[in-house]
Amino acid sequence: MGNRIEKTTTIEIAGLPIIFYKMANADIFIDTQNVDNVFGIPLDPRIPFVTLYNASIKNDVLAYPIDVIVDNLSEDRLRYFAKTGIVNLLDNSLLDKKNIEEQKETTESTAPEQPELSDFDKLLKRALDYNPKSK
Numbered sequence: 713m714g715n716r717i718e719k720t721t722t723i724e725i726a727g728l729p730i731i732f733y734k735m736a737n738a739d740i741f742i743d744t745q746n747v748d749n750v751f752g753i754p755l756d757p758r759i760p761f762v763t764l765y766n767a768s769i770k771n772d773v774l775a776y777p778i779d780v781i782v783d784n785l786s787e788d789r790l791r792y793f794a795k796t797g798i799v800n801l802l803d804n805s806l807l808d809k810k811n812i813e814e815q816k817e818t819t820e821s822t823a824p825e826q827p828e829l830s831d832f833d834k835l836l837k838r839a840l841d842y843n844p845k846s847k
Contacts, residue, residue, distance in 0.1 A: 717766055725750045733764060733775055741775035753784045787840070794836040 719734040728750050731743035744761060748754045753776070755761070760780055766773045785793065829837065 717764055717768075720766065720768060731773075733766070733773070735764075740778040742778060742781055744774040744776060747776065747781070751781055751784075752786050752789055753781065759784060782836075790836070791840055794833055794840055 716736050717733045718736045721732045721734070722729050723732065724730070726749070728746040730746055730750055733741040733743070735741065741762065741764060744755050753759060755774070759776070761774050761776050763772050764775050765771075782790070782793075
Protein backbone atom coordinates (compact mmCIF):
# COMPACT_ATOMS: atom_id res chain seq x y z
CA MET A 713 0.00 0.00 0.00
CA GLY A 714 1.29 3.49 -0.87
CA ASN A 715 1.79 6.44 1.37
CA ARG A 716 -1.49 7.64 2.83
CA ILE A 717 -2.77 11.07 3.79
CA GLU A 718 -2.88 11.19 7.57
CA LYS A 719 -4.34 14.66 8.01
CA THR A 720 -5.84 17.36 5.80
CA THR A 721 -5.81 20.95 7.02
CA THR A 722 -6.95 24.18 5.41
CA ILE A 723 -5.46 27.48 6.50
CA GLU A 724 -5.94 30.96 5.13
CA ILE A 725 -2.94 32.80 3.67
CA ALA A 726 -3.44 36.20 2.05
CA GLY A 727 -7.21 35.69 2.31
CA LEU A 728 -7.19 32.46 0.28
CA PRO A 729 -7.65 28.88 1.52
CA ILE A 730 -4.58 26.66 1.17
CA ILE A 731 -4.98 22.92 1.75
CA PHE A 732 -2.11 21.04 3.38
CA TYR A 733 -1.79 17.26 3.39
CA LYS A 734 0.32 15.58 6.06
CA MET A 735 1.32 12.10 5.02
CA ALA A 736 1.78 9.09 7.27
CA ASN A 737 5.57 9.42 6.84
CA ALA A 738 5.35 13.12 7.99
CA ASP A 739 5.92 14.59 4.50
CA ILE A 740 3.85 17.71 3.83
CA PHE A 741 2.19 18.51 0.52
CA ILE A 742 0.25 21.59 -0.55
CA ASP A 743 -2.78 21.35 -2.83
CA THR A 744 -2.26 23.07 -6.19
CA GLN A 745 -5.45 25.12 -5.70
CA ASN A 746 -4.62 28.82 -4.97
CA VAL A 747 -0.86 28.14 -5.04
CA ASP A 748 -0.46 30.57 -7.94
CA ASN A 749 -2.18 33.41 -6.06
CA VAL A 750 -0.51 32.86 -2.68
CA PHE A 751 2.94 31.57 -3.59
CA GLY A 752 3.20 32.85 -7.17
CA ILE A 753 3.72 29.33 -8.55
CA PRO A 754 1.52 28.47 -11.55
CA LEU A 755 0.47 24.88 -12.29
CA ASP A 756 3.27 24.00 -14.67
CA PRO A 757 4.30 20.52 -15.84
CA ARG A 758 7.97 21.54 -15.42
CA ILE A 759 7.37 22.04 -11.67
CA PRO A 760 6.96 18.56 -10.17
CA PHE A 761 3.67 17.81 -8.48
CA VAL A 762 2.18 14.52 -7.34
CA THR A 763 -1.24 12.92 -7.39
CA LEU A 764 -2.47 11.84 -3.97
CA TYR A 765 -5.58 9.87 -3.13
CA ASN A 766 -7.69 11.69 -0.57
CA ALA A 767 -9.88 9.07 1.09
CA SER A 768 -12.03 11.67 2.87
CA ILE A 769 -13.33 13.02 -0.46
CA LYS A 770 -12.70 9.74 -2.32
CA ASN A 771 -10.86 11.52 -5.09
CA ASP A 772 -7.37 12.21 -6.40
CA VAL A 773 -5.81 15.60 -5.66
CA LEU A 774 -2.82 17.35 -7.21
CA ALA A 775 -0.27 18.61 -4.70
CA TYR A 776 3.24 20.02 -4.49
CA PRO A 777 5.79 18.76 -1.98
CA ILE A 778 6.61 21.57 0.48
CA ASP A 779 10.23 21.70 -0.70
CA VAL A 780 9.10 22.37 -4.28
CA ILE A 781 7.09 25.36 -3.04
CA VAL A 782 10.09 26.75 -1.14
CA ASP A 783 12.45 26.15 -4.11
CA ASN A 784 10.17 28.09 -6.46
CA LEU A 785 9.22 31.07 -4.28
CA SER A 786 10.17 34.54 -5.45
CA GLU A 787 12.66 36.36 -3.22
CA ASP A 788 10.10 38.71 -1.64
CA ARG A 789 7.71 35.85 -0.83
CA LEU A 790 10.58 33.78 0.46
CA ARG A 791 11.56 36.67 2.76
CA TYR A 792 7.97 36.91 4.03
CA PHE A 793 7.70 33.22 4.86
CA ALA A 794 11.20 33.17 6.37
CA LYS A 795 10.25 36.11 8.57
CA THR A 796 6.95 34.59 9.71
CA GLY A 797 8.38 31.08 10.00
CA ILE A 798 6.75 28.82 7.42
CA VAL A 799 7.60 25.74 9.48
CA ASN A 800 5.89 27.24 12.55
CA LEU A 801 2.91 28.16 10.37
CA LEU A 802 2.62 24.61 9.06
CA ASP A 803 3.29 22.94 12.41
CA ASN A 804 0.57 25.02 14.05
CA SER A 805 -1.88 24.39 11.22
CA LEU A 806 -1.36 20.63 11.34
CA LEU A 807 -2.00 20.30 15.08
CA ASP A 808 -5.40 19.34 16.38
CA LYS A 809 -7.31 22.14 18.12
CA LYS A 810 -7.07 20.15 21.36
CA ASN A 811 -3.29 19.96 21.01
CA ILE A 812 -3.12 23.70 20.32
CA GLU A 813 -5.03 24.47 23.52
CA GLU A 814 -2.76 22.13 25.51
CA GLN A 815 0.31 23.72 23.95
CA LYS A 816 -0.96 27.23 24.82
CA GLU A 817 -1.57 26.21 28.44
CA THR A 818 1.88 24.66 28.88
CA THR A 819 3.82 27.47 27.18
CA GLU A 820 1.70 30.46 28.16
CA SER A 821 3.95 31.63 30.99
CA THR A 822 7.22 30.94 29.16
CA ALA A 823 6.23 31.93 25.62
CA PRO A 824 8.41 34.67 24.10
CA GLU A 825 6.70 37.55 22.34
CA GLN A 826 8.03 36.43 18.96
CA PRO A 827 7.98 32.69 18.16
CA GLU A 828 11.33 30.92 17.97
CA LEU A 829 12.26 30.14 14.37
CA SER A 830 12.98 26.54 13.46
CA ASP A 831 16.44 25.54 12.25
CA PHE A 832 15.12 25.47 8.68
CA ASP A 833 13.70 28.99 9.00
CA LYS A 834 16.95 30.27 10.53
CA LEU A 835 18.92 28.80 7.65
CA LEU A 836 16.49 30.28 5.15
CA LYS A 837 16.72 33.71 6.76
CA ARG A 838 20.52 33.51 6.84
CA ALA A 839 20.60 32.60 3.14
CA LEU A 840 18.38 35.56 2.30
CA ASP A 841 20.59 37.95 4.30
CA TYR A 842 23.76 36.70 2.57
CA ASN A 843 25.20 39.23 0.15
CA PRO A 844 28.33 38.03 -1.70
CA LYS A 845 29.11 41.62 -2.83
CA SER A 846 29.59 42.77 0.76
CA LYS A 847 32.85 40.81 1.17
